Amino acid sequence: xxxxxxxxxxxxxxxxxxxxxxxxxxxxxxxxxxxxxxxxxxxxxxxxxxxxxxxxxxxxxxxxxxxxxxxxxxxxxxxxxxxxxxxxxxxxxxxxxxxxxxxxxxxxxxxxxxxxxxx
Amino acid sequence: xxxxxxxxxxxxxxxxxxxxxxxxxxxxxxxxxxxxxxxxxxxxxxxxxxxxxxxxxxxxxxxxxxxxxxxxxxxxxxxxxxxxxxxxxxxxxxxxxxxxxxxxxx
Numbered sequence: 618x619x620x621x622x623x624x625x626x627x628x629x630x631x632x633x634x635x636x637x638x639x640x641x642x643x644x645x646x647x648x649x650x651x652x653x654x655x656x657x658x659x660x661x662x663x664x665x666x667x668x669x670x671x672x673x674x675x676x677x678x679x680x681x682x683x684x685x686x687x688x689x690x691x692x693x694x695x696x697x698x699x700x701x702x703x704x705x706x707x708x709x710x711x712x713x714x715x716x717x718x719x720x721x722x723x724x725x726x727x728x729x730x731x732x733x734x735x736x
Numbered sequence: 737x738x739x740x741x742x743x744x745x746x747x748x749x750x751x752x753x754x755x756x757x758x759x760x761x762x763x764x765x766x767x768x769x770x771x772x773x774x775x776x777x778x779x780x781x782x783x784x785x786x787x788x789x790x791x792x793x794x795x796x797x798x799x800x801x802x803x804x805x806x807x808x809x810x811x812x813x814x815x816x817x818x819x820x821x822x823x824x825x826x827x828x829x830x831x832x833x834x835x836x837x838x839x840x841x842x
Contacts, residue, residue: 621779658774662835663823663833663834663835663836664823664825664833664836665833666830666831666832666833679830680830713779713780715780720785720786720827721768721770721825721826721827721831722770722782722785722786722791722825722827723770723772723780723782723825724782724785724791725779726779726780726781727779728777728778728779729779729780
């Protein structure tokens with residue numbers, strides 16, 4: 618069973634860039650039909666889909682975040698990454714990476730990593 | 737944007753009870769609706785996809801139904817390990833989630 622693990626700083630200063638990496642193990646990121654996604658969970662609120670990337674590099678972002686988000690993939694390292702620019706306190710959340718299958722379901726998730734935006 | 741409204745926002749029930757959560761979409765989403773279980777510190781878990789299909793390995797006490805705008809998630813006999821927050825998610829247009837239902841044991 619494929620496993621996902623998020624990594625990155627737990628604290629980011631306002632106006633800086635939040636950078637996270639998702640490492641994929643027990644399977645290849647370069648398999649057709651899967652979309653490698655980022656989702657976040659604001660404290661006490663609902664889940665928000667950020668965007669996803671295909672192993673070829675094609676991306677699709679949530680329009681509400683599109684101006685600040687870049688998702689990239691490194692197939693040689695079996696990893697994909699999230700960059701979120703110009704962060705504010707509103708970006709404080711648990712960030713999850715997940716794999717979306719051919720239907721619109723996120724079948725496999727990482728355990729999540731808490732990121733706090735604060736000076 | 738399609739908004740998803742879940743109810744109730746929290747729920748307390750006894751072991752063995754039948755538990756039902758509803759999710760309503762602001763427009764017709766056919767059966768493009770999934771259900772997840774979230775526990776603190778654990779990877780979220782997909783339980784139901786396409787409104788009523790049980791994900792592999794998920795106990796049969798979990799089920800889902802509905803189409804169009806109204807959907808239901810049911811636990812037929814609540815177990816202690818089911819304490820969690822449950823979310824619906826649509827994928828008819830982008831991906832949006834409900835606000836969650838926190839389930840506790842009475």
